[in-house]
Amino acid sequence: xxxxxxxxxxxxxxxxxxENAVQALRGVDLSVHRGECxxxxxxxxxxxxxxxxxxxxxxxxxxxxxxxxxxFDGEELTSASRGKLEYLRGNDISMIFQExxxxxxxxxxxxxxxxxxxxxxxxxSPKAARARAIDQLASVGIPDPQRRxxxxxxxxxxxMLQRVMIAMALSCEPKxxxxxxxxTALDVTIQAxxxxxxxxxxxELDLAIIVITHDFxxxxxxxxxxxxxxxxxxxxxxxxxDLFDSPQHPYSIGLLNATPTLEMAEQRRLxxxxxxxxxxxxxxxGCAFHxxxxxxxxxxxxxxxxxxxxxxxxxxxxxxxxxxDDQAA
Amino acid sequence: xLDRIFLNLALGFLSLIAIVVVFGDFIQPHDPLAQNFLSxxxxxxxxxxxxxxxxxxxxxxxxxxxxRLSMTIGLASPLIAAVIGIGMGTxxxxxxxxxxxxxxxxxxxxxxFDPLLLGVLVVALLGxxxxxxxxxxSFALIPSFIRLSRASALSVRQEGYVDAAxxxxxxxxxxxxxxxxxxxxxxxxxxxxxWVGTAIRLEATLSFIGLGAxxxxxSWGNIVRYGVQNIFGSPLPALFAGLAITLTVxxxxxxxxxxxxxxxxxxxxx
Numbered sequence: 168x169x170x171x172x173x174x175x176x177x178x179x180x181x182x183x184x185x186e187n188a189v190q191a192l193r194g195v196d197l198s199v200h201r202g203e204c205x206x207x208x209x210x211x212x213x214x215x216x217x218x219x220x221x222x223x224x225x226x227x228x229x230x231x232x233x234x235x236x237x238x239f240d241g242e243e244l245t246s247a248s249r250g251k252l253e254y255l256r257g258n259d260i261s262m263i264f265q266e267x268x269x270x271x272x273x274x275x276x277x278x279x280x281x282x283x284x285x286x287x288x289x290x291x292s293p294k295a296a297r298a299r300a301i302d303q304l305a306s307v308g309i310p311d312p313q314r315r316x317x318x319x320x321x322x323x324x325x326x327m328l329q330r331v332m333i334a335m336a337l338s339c340e341p342k343x344x345x346x347x348x349x350x351t352a353l354d355v356t357i358q359a360x361x362x363x364x365x366x367x368x369x370x371e372l373d374l375a376i377i378v379i380t381h382d383f384x385x386x387x388x389x390x391x392x393x394x395x396x397x398x399x400x401x402x403x404x405x406x407x408x409d410l411f412d413s414p415q416h417p418y419s420i421g422l423l424n425a426t427p428t429l430e431m432a433e434q435r436r437l438x439x440x441x442x443x444x445x446x447x448x449x450x451x452x453g454c455a456f457h458x459x460x461x462x463x464x465x466x467x468x469x470x471x472x473x474x475x476x477x478x479x480x481x482x483x484x485x486x487x488x489x490x491x492d493d494q495a496a
Numbered sequence: 497x498l499d500r501i502f503l504n505l506a507l508g509f510l511s512l513i514a515i516v517v518v519f520g521d522f523i524q525p526h527d528p529l530a531q532n533f534l535s536x537x538x539x540x541x542x543x544x545x546x547x548x549x550x551x552x553x554x555x556x557x558x559x560x561x562x563x564r565l566s567m568t569i570g571l572a573s574p575l576i577a578a579v580i581g582i583g584m585g586t587x588x589x590x591x592x593x594x595x596x597x598x599x600x601x602x603x604x605x606x607x608x609f610d611p612l613l614l615g616v617l618v619v620a621l622l623g624x625x626x627x628x629x630x631x632x633x634s635f636a637l638i639p640s641f642i643r644l645s646r647a648s649a650l651s652v653r654q655e656g657y658v659d660a661a662x663x664x665x666x667x668x669x670x671x672x673x674x675x676x677x678x679x680x681x682x683x684x685x686x687x688x689x690x691w692v693g694t695a696i697r698l699e700a701t702l703s704f705i706g707l708g709a710x711x712x713x714x715s716w717g718n719i720v721r722y723g724v725q726n727i728f729g730s731p732l733p734a735l736f737a738g739l740a741i742t743l744t745v746x747x748x749x750x751x752x753x754x755x756x757x758x759x760x761x762x763x764x765x766x
Binding site for chain 2: 223225228249252253254255256257258261262264266269270271272273274275280283284287288332335336
């Protein structure tokens with residue numbers, strides 16, 4: 168539990184170069200331990216997906232890593248060769264995507280798509296890979312896997328396709344699974360089933376999972392720890408219980424207040440965070456959240472706060488939470 | 497309905513062509529190269545179905561023999577062009593960056609030449625002959641394959657399953673072959689078919705101006721060429737070789753259109 172599997176430090180990613188460069192990740196620090204589930208939460212445009220793509224070195228062509236390091240199991244990924252990455256991807260790190268319908272090739276049988284990484288990484292024969300693919304399908308709860316393996320993606324429902332994606336991603340028993348909004352495109356009952364499946368796979372394989380989501384329900388369901396992202400940085404890092412019980416960063420507080428609960432009086436309007444996420448080309452200086460922040464201090468617009476522990480299991484990057492304001496920076 | 501009839505006629509004609517290409521030796525009533533000075537410039541007869549040319553050679557046999565050469569080049573050039581063009585186009589789309597810039601520049605450069613002019617240039621450089629003709633025609637067809645495959649591959653590159661394949665550790669070449677190519681094959685198959693007609697036409701044109709198959713070997717293009725020179729002696733060689741070219745090109749175009757209707761989901765929905 169204590170051993171770190173993935174450590175990202177001061178990761179900076181920009182789109183374009185030179186004067187037109189747009190800073191999308193502005194120094195992300197996060198770490199994932201073996202067998203732990205980390206939730207990465209934030210609004211659209213906060214950089215959560217980009218962080219995951221950068222960790223897998225799957226960034227689009229226009230984006231590049233300018234600084235920082237991504238270390239996976241002692242291996243530096245930002246400078247890893249193409250061959251090394253091809254070896255790691257699917258074998259040690261896997262990823263599942265938001266849209267299961269588009270993440271599977273429409274003209275390829277699902278069995279062949281699951282078998283591909285098995286053949287590459289485990290060197291299985293076509294026959295052995297097929298047998299294992301059937302086992303994989305069965306293990307993610309797909310009924311009648313012998314028949315389903317010869318289905319094309321259009322013959323399956325969204326929930327089943329996400330199960331197929333999970334089967335494919337976990338076929339080589341990776342150490343880390345990055346799940347980018349794995350349930351967003353699914354309806355609520357299927358969501359719960361997929362989260363259950365991920366939970367049980369995590370226990371079974373001692374798998375570390377990064378779940379990227381904007382849904383605190385998903386986080387509460389599955390994550391052990393949460394990182395809250397805003398404006399290309401991590402603004403709060405805490406155990407799930409601690410975050411829900413006592414959110415520290417004004418942004419986390421705002422997000423949680425904006426989550427509807429059953430106890431809520433029917434007529435009450437949900438409190439929203441004022442303003443909108445600024446475009447990445449117009450990120451404010453200092454703490455990116457300061458223009459929307461109800462607890463703004465004078466130094467917030469000029470100096471970037473660092474993640475500082477407020478308790479053993481919780482850190483926050485906010486000037487308003489510093490015990491001694493003047494002493495810092 | 498009319499489409500259907502034309503398609504069947506075209507398929508029937510192309511089947512005949514296929515038979516002629518494969519079994520030509522058994523079908524040709526005479527040796528296409530044998531000259532007979534006792535029967536020059538004859539009209540159609542039971543002996544010579546389409547008459548003879550001014551060397552006394554059987555026109556029907558020569559057109560059948562010419563089919564082989566014209567079809568070989570007509571099929572080989574678009575296929576060569578497809579392999580090279582699609583390879584370059586998908587590479588450009590998949591990798592982007594400098595590879596894409598270099599390949600698009602090359603394409604633009606090649607596009608700026610008229611296919612016929614390009615053919616003349618290549619043949620002038622390498623000398624006339626069947627192989628050089630095939631090279632010239634492929635060269636002329638490559639840029640459009642690059643363009644189409646790059647454009648199609650660019651949209652497929654954005655699909656989740658390409659990212660998913662990379663995320664599972666699939667190497668680039670394998671991702672292109674297994675994930676990108678199958679999903680862009682429809683328009684490429686259509687274009688290859690349509691370009692067969694164009695390649696046959698180009699072959700005929702280049703042979704007509706003397707840059708293709710060298711006499712006495714017959715190809716449709718050079719049968720027309722020497723037929724025109726002797727058009728007052730016997731108009732039949734030029735007429736029937738021209739007809740063979742026209743019908744074949746037409747058949748391939750009809751086939752290509754039909755394929756497009758089948759493979760393009762938007763059109764199939766009509």
